[in-house]
Amino acid sequence: MDLPAYVERLRSGAPPKFPADANSLQFAQKLDSQDSLRHLRDEFILPTKASLKKRALDGSIPGETKSTVNGTNGVNGAETEQGIYFVGNSLGAQPKAVRDYVNAQLETWASVGVNGHFTDMGQSPLVQWQDMAEDCANKSADLVGASPSEIVYMSTLTVNLHMMMASFYKPDSKRHKVILEWKPFPSDHYAIESQIVWHGLNPEESMIKIEPDDNYLIPTEKVLATIDAHADSTALILLPGIQYWSGQLFDIPRITAYAKERGIVVGWDLAHAAGNVELKLHDWDVDFACWCTYKYINAGPGATAGAFVHERYGKVDFVDNSESPSYRPRLSGWYGGDKRVRFNMANTFVPTPGAAGYQVSNPSALDLASVAAALSIFNKTSMRDLRSKALVLTAYAEHLLDQINAETDAAKPFFKIITPRDPAQRGTQLSVLLREGLLDDIAQALEQNGVMCDKRKPDVLRVAPVPLYSRFEDVWKFMQILRGALGL
Ligand SMILES: Cc1ncc(COP(=O)(O)O)c(C=O)c1O
Structure with missing residues (x-):
């Protein structure tokens, strides 16, 4: 075969x-x-075997020969193997493109200084700094199965979970619980717990953890049964697409549909799923999702993270031509503001339509250069x-x-x-x-x-x-x- x-x-x-x-x-x-x-x-x-032993920088890049004895920098063939x-589930390997993209960013900054915000440089793989997050979103449609306008690159994973929960976790006296799994990545646990406390609630009452079977796995039926048991009192279900410890891939479409039919908001942490499995976030009708870019996406340690917000939450409506549009409440900052008016420095927040309107700060162009480079490799395949x-x-x-x-x-x-x-x-x-x-x-x-x-x-x-x-x-x-x- x-x-x-x-x-x-x-x-x-x-x-x-x-x-x-x-x-x-x-x-x-x-x-x-x-x-x-x-x-x-x-x-x-x-x-390489040799580079893994390195404890001081010497200007060499694994696989590239610097100078040399026998063309191998004096190290024998087995060592340069x-x-x-x-370990790409922890930190992805470095794409060669990252160096080119980062160098392009450094040359742009050195050459045109502040004008880099608004200048598209010829011969550069990068767009102007203003548009870099959008460029990364454009490169990610196939990666997460969403329209680019539903994708935003900003901050880091845990920060984005908080930002999303700020908009999507709206506990009231009836619905206040968050359903999660028994062994979430600690940062997710802390984020959920602290959101609950932030709202003046008690985690003992508001955190519902789904326990696994004897084999450490959580059958979909068990997730659905937990949803049923807490259907009227749950505000949010937040699960990992892939559980970091067991490697279990959850049935995202089935769980999402089931929870939503019961009026529960559905968020997914896709740290271990993005760039690893096929996702169709828009079609699956997920409310929001967050992922980091340093595992399967290979953008480097701590690189800028991604988030998905379904298109229905990105709408910006100018009712009766009013200057103050209506939009889903969120924690805002100037980079979520529509870039056509962002630099007017007015104090009426007009969000960019779509997920981009959930941005807060001016993103790091250096970081986004790395993300864009990493995503360019995904764009060579599917x-x-x-x-x-x-x-x-x-x-x-x-x-x-x-x-x-x-x-x-x-x-x-x-x-x-x-x-x-x-x-x-x-x-x-x-x-x-x-x-x-x-x-x-x-x-x-x-x-x-x-x-x-x-x-x-x-x-x-x-x-x-x-x-x-x-x-x-x-x-x-x-x-x-x-x-x-x-x-x-
Ligand atoms: C499932 C999951 N959630 C959250 C995090 C924390 O990510 P960050 O430090 O980028 O916020 C990680 C990091 O590995 C993770 O695997």
């Missing part, structure tokens, strides 16, 4: 059925040779194609992991994959719950072999073969290193 056939099987819900020789370099390389996205790996700088970067490759990459990793476990005493497996076995209920990441006491040795072996993947103490390894820059060969090599660490 070839790669497109595996994609088709996985998309139709059938098991992939890898052949007997799947655990071989030849098989992995065969799939890589059939991968129509393999050229995208060249768009990224991946750490690219590492295995399976989320559908990326997801197709990811389905097979992750299924291949799962298959090889299962083979490892099959080689040990069934009563005492090395690990358990806690991410859903159903490919439709997960993204790229597999969370591997290790037998107690194994994590440190495995982490050390991975590190020594130039593998980057995420460890969550005490026992979870999160493995994310991101399709933009990962190969089937990397998955196979990773498994050989893991086997070595387990003494196989």
Whole structure:
């Protein structure tokens, strides 16, 4: 079977059925040779075994030869070999374009100073600073399945969750609860808890946490049952598209529709879903969503985040030609103001229609340069194609992991994959719950072999073969290193 056939099987819900020789370099390389996205790996700088050991800057960029002995900067070939970067669920690898975009921004600023706000520079990949957030929104329609006017790039993820809740969490004496899941990323927990307290309410009464089953997963039915149990008293449901620890992908359309039918506002934290799985936020009728850009989107640590606001909340109505329009209340600042009148410095707030009207401050052009560069890579492909490759990459990793476990005493497996076995209920990441006491040795072996993947103490390894820059060969090599660490 070839790669497109595996994609088709996985998309139709059938098991992939890898052949007997799947655990071989030849098989992995065969799939890589059939991968129509393999050229995208060249768009990224991946750490090498040598660069991972770097503790001081020396002007060198991994993969680029500086000066040299044997063309390798005096380091042997094994050291300049690219590492295995399976940690894009935490921080994505650096796109080469980032350097060009950031340099363009620095040259613009140095050359024309303040005029950069309103000057489109020829030969630049960037638009004028005023329009950079909008440019990033334009580049993101396929990424999240929304019209660009429903997308805004601003601030950071937790700040945006607060900004959205300021507009969308409107507790009253009847509806005051927020439904969340048992193990939200701590920042989400703090944000929700503090919003509740900010409104003078008691988190003990207003926070409803959905508990998982014994296998750490939350079935959709359980989410729906929780909605039913609190339907009349819930103001907001805020869940992760993909749960960061288990890797579970929630049924966003079904949960959204169910909650909305019961009058509940629906928000999603898409930190682990954006750039990872296909999303159709507009069609799914999501009210709002927020995501960071430093994981699967690869814009760099702490880069400017994204948010979605459904078009019905972005309307700006000038009733009877009044100068004061009506619009959904929000926390405002001048950058949410319509740019045609923004610099009039008048004190009547006229929001930009759409999600852009939820902006507050002048965004960092340096940061947005990085986001625009990262998004430009997504524009060379589609989320559908990326997801197709990811389905097979992750299924291949799962298959090889299962083979490892099959080689040990069934009563005492090395690990358990806690991410859903159903490919439709997960993204790229597999969370591997290790037998107690194994994590440190495995982490050390991975590190020594130039593998980057995420460890969550005490026992979870999160493995994310991101399709933009990962190969089937990397998955196979990773498994050989893991086997070595387990003494196989
Ligand atoms: C699910 C989730 N929510 C919130 C955050 C916090 O993001 P930030 O520090 O950008 O606000 C993270 C960061 O990794 C996350 O994974």
